[in-house]
Amino acid sequence: MKSTIMDYNLSIHNVFWRAEKLYPDSQIVSRVHEGKVRYTYSKFSERVRRLSEYLREQGVDSSSVVGTIAWNTHRHLELYFSVPLLGGVLHTINVRFHPSEMEYVINFAGDKLVFYDVDVEEVKKVRAEKSKFVRLDDEFDREVNSHPPLDYFPEVDEREGAVMCFTSGTTGHPKGVVYSHRSIFIHSLSLLAKEIVGISSQDIVMPVVPMFHISAWDVPFASLMTGAKLVLPGPRPGPDHLASLIREEGVTVAIGAPTVWINLLDYLRREKIDLPSLKVVVTGGAEPPKGLIKGLRELGIRTYHAWGMTETEAITTVNQSENIEELSRQGKVMPGIEVKIVDPSGNEIPWDGKSWGELVIRGAWVTGEYFNSPEKTRDSFLTLEGKRWFRTGDVVVLDPKGSIKVVDRAKDLIKSGGEWISSVDLENAIMTYEPVLEAAVVGVPDLKWGERPVALVVLRQEYRGKVGKEDVLKYLESMNRFPKWWLPDEVIFVDSIPKTSTGKLDKKVLRTTIKGRMRA
Numbered sequence: 001m002k003s004t005i006m007d008y009n010l011s012i013h014n015v016f017w018r019a020e021k022l023y024p025d026s027q028i029v030s031r032v033h034e035g036k037v038r039y040t041y042s043k044f045s046e047r048v049r050r051l052s053e054y055l056r057e058q059g060v061d062s063s064s065v066v067g068t069i070a071w072n073t074h075r076h077l078e079l080y081f082s083v084p085l086l087g088g089v090l091h092t093i094n095v096r097f098h099p100s101e102m103e104y105v106i107n108f109a110g111d112k113l114v115f116y117d118v119d120v121e122e123v124k125k126v127r128a129e130k131s132k133f134v135r136l137d138d139e140f141d142r143e144v145n146s147h148p149p150l151d152y153f154p155e156v157d158e159r160e161g162a163v164m165c166f167t168s169g170t171t172g173h174p175k176g177v178v179y180s181h182r183s184i185f186i187h188s189l190s191l192l193a194k195e196i197v198g199i200s201s202q203d204i205v206m207p208v209v210p211m212f213h214i215s216a217w218d219v220p221f222a223s224l225m226t227g228a229k230l231v232l233p234g235p236r237p238g239p240d241h242l243a244s245l246i247r248e249e250g251v252t253v254a255i256g257a258p259t260v261w262i263n264l265l266d267y268l269r270r271e272k273i274d275l276p277s278l279k280v281v282v283t284g285g286a287e288p289p290k291g292l293i294k295g296l297r298e299l300g301i302r303t304y305h306a307w308g309m310t311e312t313e314a315i316t317t318v319n320q321s322e323n324i325e326e327l328s329r330q331g332k333v334m335p336g337i338e339v340k341i342v343d344p345s346g347n348e349i350p351w352d353g354k355s356w357g358e359l360v361i362r363g364a365w366v367t368g369e370y371f372n373s374p375e376k377t378r379d380s381f382l383t384l385e386g387k388r389w390f391r392t393g394d395v396v397v398l399d400p401k402g403s404i405k406v407v408d409r410a411k412d413l414i415k416s417g418g419e420w421i422s423s424v425d426l427e428n429a430i431m432t433y434e435p436v437l438e439a440a441v442v443g444v445p446d447l448k449w450g451e452r453p454v455a456l457v458v459l460r461q462e463y464r465g466k467v468g469k470e471d472v473l474k475y476l477e478s479m480n481r482f483p484k485w486w487l488p489d490e491v492i493f494v495d496s497i498p499k500t501s502t503g504k505l506d507k508k509v510l511r512t513t514i515k516g517r518m519r520a
Helices: 012-022 041-057 074-085 099-109 121-125 138-145 181-190 214-226 239-249 258-271 290-298 374-379 423-430 469-478 507-519
Strands: 027-032 035-040 065-069 089-092 113-117 132-136 161-166 176-180 204-207 229-232 253-256 280-283 302-309 314-319 337-342 357-363 381-384 387-398 404-409 414-416 419-421 436-446 450-459 490-493
Touching (some): 012 041, 012 074, 027 074, 027 239, 065 074, 074 113, 099 161, 099 176, 132 138, 161 214, 176 181, 181 314, 214 302, 229 239, 258 280, 337 381, 337 387, 374 381, 404 423, 414 436, 423 436, 423 450, 423 469, 450 507
Parallel strands (some): 027 229, 089 161, 113 132, 204 253, 253 280, 280 302, 450 490
Antiparallel strands (some): 027 035, 161 176, 357 387, 387 404, 414 419, 414 450, 436 450
């Protein structure tokens, strides 16, 4: 029987309609280089319409890709809407990319215009002859405001592209993923569910996760969809900036990688600051250390553990458990997502909570291909029972109830004497040791065993010079969790640990760093 439901596009147009018509008095607060900008959804909507007319005058249409190299600001948010509303694709470019990477993705995507923040000096070294570069500053604001508001947006099919994001490029060139209007709408709507993030009109939301990375997990779209006050932390936000914004604006929900909250918690303890308004921190990209969860809980802040990747348009699992041990798991997939675990031959592995395998995934906002990259696409998918599945590269276990636990990235597992060691398990164990602020574990070549684990450790300020290698190893032994051959051969103390542009531990740089230190 044929459905009688109206044919209706699930698009960013509807998110904009809601923001403009239903929540005109809701606020957007943006930290920028000049200070702080505060305006209503109504003023934001007017700016989007003026910006759209400016873009249309620049030749932007449904065939255009428009780049941004920008932080979490109101100007960037306006482009989040203006470009897709015209039918174009917004290409968000990582501000921390090397100029050669910026150049590669701009040329590969074919960006017509590229908007960039004033402090992104790397832009000066980028050569992209087919792209016009526009600086996001006061002069840009005056230019936009000189244009009349566009009163009509063209209809766009929900399956057309809206936003493009590239992977971090840790192995070879970055790979492009295009998110559709439909996938953004469905994923953003899912974030409003109580068992996911639960964003509501009563919330004050601060996405610290960069807007240049996976649409800031679609949190800006979800916030405007429901009329929440949105606080954008601006350029290069440090823990002092975040603490001030949370206190001054009454932020209730904040989203970012564990490293953000590790540094914030350390700052709060040193400065003896409370954040009474903050109720929930959503974190992903790495497993949150137990010490972080406990520290936030002491301040009355709950931690939600989320998992996702560029290819899955950010969040696909969420764990809201009150049990700290259980919260180490990534949790169950959101509605609209299916998962399996497979061995290297593609054979399915049981959900017994013990057997390791690669996580494969499919669903409403999982990519179906890499942009203009048929070979990379072919290598990243497999077919099971007539359905296509994306190979995540994450090694996981699934318990009988479907709760996922990421053991490691396949490329980061350490094979020692023919047996596997999880670098993630060791890192999180070390970070439960009170003197430790951060830790990373990588495998280094070993003539006898193939690989052996080595740990890099950042101590809290008050413990530096007082804690040594043997203290860390004795602590790991006292946990009675790991066989002795799992323990790191070396513990190297450092002032900081290299991170990727999205806040994850940069294992590629770490391996090079450790080899250099050990040779020295």
